[in-house]
Amino acid sequence: MSAFLKKYEGLWLFLISPAAIIAAAVAALIVFGAVFASWIALVNPYDLASFSLFDGLLPPFWQEGANSKYLLGTDDQGRDMISSILYGARLSLIIGLSALAIAAVLGVGLGLAAGYYGGRFDVVVMRIADVQLALPAILTALLIDGIARGILPQAIQQELRVMVLTLAIALSLWVNFARTARASTFVEMNKEYVQAAIMMGQRPLRVMFVHILPNILGPLLVIMTVDLASAILLEATLSFLGIGLPADSPSLGTLIRIGMQFLLSGEWWILWIPTLVLVALVVSINILGDFLRDIFNPRLR
Amino acid sequence: MLKITGLTVKFPSRFGYFTAIENVDMSIKPGEIHGLVGESGAGKSTVGAAVIGLLQSPGYVASGTLLLGETDLQALTFTQAHEIRGARISMIFQDPQTSLNPLMTIEDQLIETIQAHSDISHTAALKQAVDLLEEIGIENASQRIKAYPHQFSGGMRQRVVIALAICTDPDLIIADEPTTALDVAVQSQVLNLIQRLAKQRQIAFMLITHDIGVIAQVADRVTVMRNGRVMEAGETAQVLGAPKNLYTRALMDAVPPLDRKIDRFRVLKDDRIASSRGRMAERWLLEGQQHDLTGLSVHNLTVTFEEPRRSLFCKPPIYVALNNVTLNIKPGSIMGLVGESGSGKSTLAKVITGLVTPQSGEMRLGGAVLPVGKSRNRHHLSRQLVQMIFQDPYSSLNSRHSVGDILTEPLWFYGFIKNPVERKNMAASMLSLVGMPPDAINKYPHQFSGGQRQRIAVARALLARPRFLICDEPTSALDVSIQAEILNLLKELQATFGLTILFISHNLAVVRQMADDTAVLRNGRVEEVNTTDAVYEAPQAEYTKSLLAQTPVMPPSWRT
Numbered sequence: 101m102s103a104f105l106k107k108y109e110g111l112w113l114f115l116i117s118p119a120a121i122i123a124a125a126v127a128a129l130i131v132f133g134a135v136f137a138s139w140i141a142l143v144n145p146y147d148l149a150s151f152s153l154f155d156g157l158l159p160p161f162w163q164e165g166a167n168s169k170y171l172l173g174t175d176d177q178g179r180d181m182i183s184s185i186l187y188g189a190r191l192s193l194i195i196g197l198s199a200l201a202i203a204a205v206l207g208v209g210l211g212l213a214a215g216y217y218g219g220r221f222d223v224v225v226m227r228i229a230d231v232q233l234a235l236p237a238i239l240t241a242l243l244i245d246g247i248a249r250g251i252l253p254q255a256i257q258q259e260l261r262v263m264v265l266t267l268a269i270a271l272s273l274w275v276n277f278a279r280t281a282r283a284s285t286f287v288e289m290n291k292e293y294v295q296a297a298i299m300m301g302q303r304p305l306r307v308m309f310v311h312i313l314p315n316i317l318g319p320l321l322v323i324m325t326v327d328l329a330s331a332i333l334l335e336a337t338l339s340f341l342g343i344g345l346p347a348d349s350p351s352l353g354t355l356i357r358i359g360m361q362f363l364l365s366g367e368w369w370i371l372w373i374p375t376l377v378l379v380a381l382v383v384s385i386n387i388l389g390d391f392l393r394d395i396f397n398p399r400l401r
Numbered sequence: 402m403l404k405i406t407g408l409t410v411k412f413p414s415r416f417g418y419f420t421a422i423e424n425v426d427m428s429i430k431p432g433e434i435h436g437l438v439g440e441s442g443a444g445k446s447t448v449g450a451a452v453i454g455l456l457q458s459p460g461y462v463a464s465g466t467l468l469l470g471e472t473d474l475q476a477l478t479f480t481q482a483h484e485i486r487g488a489r490i491s492m493i494f495q496d497p498q499t500s501l502n503p504l505m506t507i508e509d510q511l512i513e514t515i516q517a518h519s520d521i522s523h524t525a526a527l528k529q530a531v532d533l534l535e536e537i538g539i540e541n542a543s544q545r546i547k548a549y550p551h552q553f554s555g556g557m558r559q560r561v562v563i564a565l566a567i568c569t570d571p572d573l574i575i576a577d578e579p580t581t582a583l584d585v586a587v588q589s590q591v592l593n594l595i596q597r598l599a600k601q602r603q604i605a606f607m608l609i610t611h612d613i614g615v616i617a618q619v620a621d622r623v624t625v626m627r628n629g630r631v632m633e634a635g636e637t638a639q640v641l642g643a644p645k646n647l648y649t650r651a652l653m654d655a656v657p658p659l660d661r662k663i664d665r666f667r668v669l670k671d672d673r674i675a676s677s678r679g680r681m682a683e684r685w686l687l688e689g690q691q692h693d694l695t696g697l698s699v700h701n702l703t704v705t706f707e708e709p710r711r712s713l714f715c716k717p718p719i720y721v722a723l724n725n726v727t728l729n730i731k732p733g734s735i736m737g738l739v740g741e742s743g744s745g746k747s748t749l750a751k752v753i754t755g756l757v758t759p760q761s762g763e764m765r766l767g768g769a770v771l772p773v774g775k776s777r778n779r780h781h782l783s784r785q786l787v788q789m790i791f792q793d794p795y796s797s798l799n800s801r802h803s804v805g806d807i808l809t810e811p812l813w814f815y816g817f818i819k820n821p822v823e824r825k826n827m828a829a830s831m832l833s834l835v836g837m838p839p840d841a842i843n844k845y846p847h848q849f850s851g852g853q854r855q856r857i858a859v860a861r862a863l864l865a866r867p868r869f870l871i872c873d874e875p876t877s878a879l880d881v882s883i884q885a886e887i888l889n890l891l892k893e894l895q896a897t898f899g900l901t902i903l904f905i906s907h908n909l910a911v912v913r914q915m916a917d918d919t920a921v922l923r924n925g926r927v928e929e930v931n932t933t934d935a936v937y938e939a940p941q942a943e944y945t946k947s948l949l950a951q952t953p954v955m956p957p958s959w960r961t
Contacts, residue, residue, distance in 0.1 A: 292797035299754045299789060300814055300865070301779035314801035 113395060120391045123384035130381050134190040141183035142169070146349065151178045160369050173369045175358065181369060184355055185377050191351040192378075195266050196331040202270035203331075204324060207277025212308045212316075214278070215285025226282070229275045241268035241338050261345055269334045273327050280323055284316035325389030329382045336378055352378045402605050403429040403452065403573050408465035410447050410456065421447045421460060422629040429622075431572065432603040434595065436620030436637065438613060440652075440880035444629040445609045449575040452607070453490050454482045469573065488518045491566035495578040497558035501550040507534075507561055508546040511568055518569040533564045537594055556587030560594065567598060577609045584741040584907070589951040592619050611880065613656050614910075614953035617641055625649050642959040655885035657910040659937070659954045665892065666885035666914075679834035682827060686866060686898050689817075695767040695786060695868035695901055696732035697753065701725050702762030704748055704925075722748040723759070724925040730918075732767070735895060735902040737916025737933060739909055739948070745925040746905045750871045753903070754789055766869065785815050788867035792874035794854035798846040804857055805842040808832070811865040831860045835890060852883035859890065863898075870895075870902045876911060888914060909952050913937055921945045 114120050133140060143150040155178035158167050166173065172181040210229075214222040232240075241264075248264045249257060288294055289312075297307045332352075339345045339353030350358065352374050359371030408425040411418045422444035429435040437445045450456045452467060454474065467474040469489060477485065494500040502510060511530035512523065521529075527546075534542035537560045550558055559579065566574050576595065580588040596619050599606055608620055616623055616637065623641065624634040625648070633646040644650045654667040704723040711718065723745045730736040740746050751757040753764065758774025765771060766783050777783065791797035798807055808828035809821070818824045829839040835856045846854055855875060862870060872891065876884035888911065895902055904915045912919055912933070919936040921928040921944065929942040940946045 292791040292793060293799040295754075295756060296789065296791070296797060296861075299756065299784065299787075300811065301781070301784035302814065303779070311799055311802075315799065317801075 114391065117391065119387055123387035123391075126380050126384040127388060130189055130377065130384075131193065133186045134193050137183075137186040137190045141186050142180045143183045145179045145184045145187050151180065153178045157367055159367075160373075172373055173367075175370050176362070176367075181373050184350060185352070185374055188350050188352045188355045188374060189377065189381065191262075191345065191349065192332050192335055192353070192381075195262060195269065195335045195351065196328055199266045199269035199273065199331045199335070200324060200328050202266065203273035203327065204277050204320070206270070207274035208281045208313070208320060210274070211278035211281025212285050212312060215282040215289060216304060216308050216312070222282070225278065229278050232271065232275050235272070237269065237272035237334050238338065238341065238343065240271050241265065241343050244268045244271070245343060258346070262349075265335060265338060265343075265345065268338070269331050272334065273331060276323050276327055277320065280319050281316060284319055285312055288312045288315050322389060322393040325385060325392055329385040329389065332378070332385070333382055352381075402431050402470060403427075403607070404466075404468040405448070405452070406466050406468075408448070408451060408467065409463045410444075410451055410460055411463040412460045420463075420629060422451075422626075425465070425626075425629075425631055427624055427631070427634065429573065429605040429607060431605050432599050433621045434599050434606040434608055434619050436616035436623040437607060437609045437626065438611065438616050438623060439626035440611060440882065442628065443626040445611075445626055446577055447629075448626075449492070449577055449607060449609055452573075453486055453492055453575055455486075455492075484518075487514065487571070488569050489571050490573045490575065491569065491571040493559075493562055493566050493574060493576040493579045496582050497550075497555060497562050498582070500562050501558060501565075503550050506547055506549055507553075510561075511546070511565060514565055515568050530564075530568065533568050534561070537564050537567075537598075538590070539564075554587075555583055556590060559583060559587070559591050563591070563594060563598070567602065567604065570602070571604065573605045573607065575607045575609070578611070579608070580615060581610065581612070585909075585948060585951050586741070588615070589953070592953070595619060612953070613641065613652070613881065614955065617955040617959070618953040625652070638956075638959070641955065652882060653959075655882040656955070657885075657888070657908075657914045659910040659913060659949070659952055660957060662914055662933070665889050668882065668885050668889060678830055678839055680830070682830035682834045682863075683897070685827060685830075686863060689866040690868070690899070696730050696734075697767075697771075697787075697869055697901065697903070698729040698765045699749075699753075700727050700763045700765075702727070702749070702752060702759050702764070704745070704752060704757060704759045722925050723752070726762070726922075726925070726927055728920055728927065728930065730901055730903060732901055733899045734917040735904050735915055737912035737919040738903060738905045738922060739907065739912050739919060740922035741907060743924070744922040746907075746922055747873055748925075749922075750789065750873050750903070750905060753871060754787060755783075785865050786867055787869045787871065788862035788865050789871040789873065790855070790858050790862050790875045793878050794851050794858055795846075795878075797858050798854055798861075800846050803843060803845055804832075807846070807857065808842065808861055808864055811861060815865060817866065828860070828864065831864055832857070835860045835863070835894075836886075850883075851879050852886060855879065855883075855887050856890065859887075859894070863894070868901060870900050871905070872902060873905045874907065875904075877906065877908065884911070891915070909937075909948060910954075921948070 138144070155167065155170065155174050157176055158170050158174045159165055160173045161168060161171050170180045174180055175184065210225050214225040244264055244267055248260060252260060294307065294311055297311050335351060336353030336356065339351050340357045342357065345351050345354050355374035356371060356378065359374060362370045405425060405427045409423050410421045412421055425448060427435070437448060439445050447456070451462055452474065456462070462475060472485070508527065508530065511533065512526045515521070515526040515529055531542045531546055534546060539545055539557065539560060550561070553561060579595070580591050583591060592615065595606060598604055608616070610616060620637045622635065623637045625632045625640065625646065627648050633640050633644060633649045640649060641653060644653055702723055703721070703725055706720045706722055707717040708720050709717060726749065728736065738746050738749065748757060752759050752773070755774055755777045763770065764773065766786065771777070771783055772781065805825060805828060808831065809824040812818045812824045812827060818827060825842065829842050832839050832841055837853060837856050837860070841849070841857070846857065849857065875891070876887050879887060892915070894900065904912060906912050916933045918930065919933045920930040921936065921942065923944050928944045929936060929940065936945060937949065940949060
């Protein structure tokens with residue numbers, strides 16, 4: 101038993117932390133619901149035929165006048181809130197994860213190369229990163245959105261909204277990856293196993309990705325979880341402000357924006373329920389991220 | 402004065418109790434330098450920490466008594482213990498770099514300590530501090546005292562640490578590896594100072610070290626520890642000169658002598674290449690010797706680095722790491738390269754391997770010109786013929802790759818063996834050749850000790866079928882008994898496969914055991930090159946003479 105615990109000390113730390121367990125459960129629940137949305141959800145919010153205006157503005161089940169079919173009530177169009185949230189969370193997670201993937205590939209690649217080659221290449225990459233940091237994500241999104249509107253034909257613009265949004269979020273997140281990867285690569289470059297690989301005459305790409313990358317993965321994984329939360333929040337912010345997704349393919353942010361109209365009219369659930377789901381998702385991902393950091397950094401234990 | 406009886410220290414952990422030291426007895430008289438010697442993990446530092454009451458939490462003294470004079474150190478309250486620390490017991494740490502506060506001047510640090518323990522005025526404390534610095538041999542002390550720690554050299558800094566330790570006139574000083582981070586010249590000065598203080602001020606010293614030479618030179622009495630237990634204790638000459646305990650004897654056998662060359666160290670682990678599993682690798686290495694014996698010569702090599710800019714308006718200053726170095730390493734011989742830190746030893750290794758581009762100069766490997774730095778392309782033959790064994794076996798193996806991946810990489814990379822299964826077999830055979838169990842191949846580097854890792858590093862180098870090996874301080878991170886094993890292994894391999902070796906070390910005794918020829922390097926210049934016997938028996942350069950004179954040695958009569 102003790103040998104097992106020693107080997108999987110991370111698992112042990114996880115099992116004795118109530119916060120980590122709750123966070124994992126909440127995140128798992130939301131992700132599960134999002135992945136299987138088309139099977140679980142009562143109605144398809146994108147399919148106008150699956151819901152009816154007559155069911156509009158029904159309150160959650162504990163309030164008077166509720167329909168037990170719609171546990172958390174419906175919005176003004178008669179869409180089931182649970183279904184909208186599941187589909188919205190799916191879209192939020194897809195955008196968040198793909199933006200994260202693009203940011204990670206771009207950032208880690210550039211950071212590794214900057215740390216490996218150093219010199220002028222390093223200076224150029226890191227100054228670009230500094231400029232990127234000075235631009236708020238919303239500005240980047242507006243910029244890309246504007247360019248997309250300008251160069252893409254009207255017909256496909258709507259379909260490409262998701263991609264434009266993803267790209268905008270990715271562009272504002274890659275800097276974190278690049279900086280961390282570069283700093284860790286600098287440390288590893290001085291280690292003798294890297295010098296041995298260079299001495300052998302191995303290709304720079306192989307040294308970077310086969311030798312250095314596995315050794316700097318720890319901090320990068322931590323950044324990934326933290327940035328996943330930022331990516332989801334960023335998407336929600338952009339959608340809330342109307343730069344992101346349109347109302348007919350709602351993400352969590354769009355749902356919150358729509359809900360704002362009902363804030364003062366008594367139909368509170370249309371705003372509050374998606375907001376709470378978003379908060380729960382982001383907080384639990386952040387807790388899991390902190391937890392990962394503790395595992396990878398023994399000094400904090 | 403200090404009397405320890407039956408001291409046992411335990412560390413509770415999630416997996417039960419770990420006993421760091423068990424039943425240790427020791428007594429130190431005033432003015433006595435008591436050596437505490439042992440290899441890593443022996444519990445030497447734990448004894449010191451228990452005496453001064455700074456055991457790392459959650460460790461605690463499980464049983465035993467600690468008496469300083471009449472004071473029972475364990476019966477003290479927290480405040481009393483705090484007063485005794487510094488006033489009656491002081492400590493000197495290994496690294497003078499980190500044991501002084503870099504943001505305070507020496508003056509502030511000394512006066513702070515003096516005033517914390519005696520109620521005197523600032524002026525009186527200052528005078529006392531200046532006197533102290535003069536006593537420990539810092540010239541112009543009244544001026545130098547205003548300086549910050551970084552303005553002193555390593556040796557001077559360690560003197561200041563000693564001044565801090567003695568400024569409260571303690572009865573006992575615990576010195577934990579006080580000279581390990583220092584060059585040999587500075588080490589001998591610091592050791593002389595410790596000896597003088599013990600005699601003049603009647604301070605008792607507990608000298609914790611792994612270096613038997615240091616103990617032999619200064620300690621009156623010695624306690625040998627292993628795995629938390631005392632193996633042997635007594636007068637230094639008696640314990641080290643005529644050891645009774647088996648472990649002490651093995652330890653003494655492993656210490657390389659400075660004054661003669663011994664063929665092979667006597668070690669418990671025998672490394673004759675006899676294991677049948679290793680035969681395959683041995684045959685493979687022997688049949689790969691189409692490149693005969695490969696010597697290396699270096700002509701007028703100069704390497705300079707730019708230092709950080711001091712001002713925006715002038716060019717960064719130039720630091721000369723190697724200055725016109727000429728060396729000729731004969732095919733099939735071992736060239737030893739000795740020098741203090743900063744003498745350019747490792748830079749030379751990096752130039753040969755192509756990691757550093759020299760400013761000028763030429764290299765020849767087996768007669769053919771060896772392209773320097775970046776001009777050597779990735780497929781150049783020398784990348785296979787020249788291999789290197791690094792100092793730190795903890796960072797020279799990629800901790801995320803399995804030993805199998807690490808060892809098969811050269812076989813795959815140089816295209817020696819196409820079949821992955823055969824590659825793995827060859828790697829396993831090579832592991833037996835270097836004295837490792839072949840099942841090590843599925844494990845990861847962190848599952849091995851330093852000595853075992855160094856064997857894996859040797860195996861990796863051999864799997865490239867090298868003709869020229871660079872060993873950069875291959876044993877300085879290892880315990881002395883492990884060092885003896887690795888040196889034996891290297892000698893055995895060199896003799897079997899006719900390798901040419903450049904053996905870099907700061908340890909003169911180790912080089913004496915290994916090298917046919919020896920070059921002495923100082924500040925990037927070659928001071929002396931000759932056969933090893935000539936360099937050690939009849940040194941020509943003044944610098945070599947002083948290096949040899951300052952290296953701690955055991956009296957010849959102690960030969961076992």
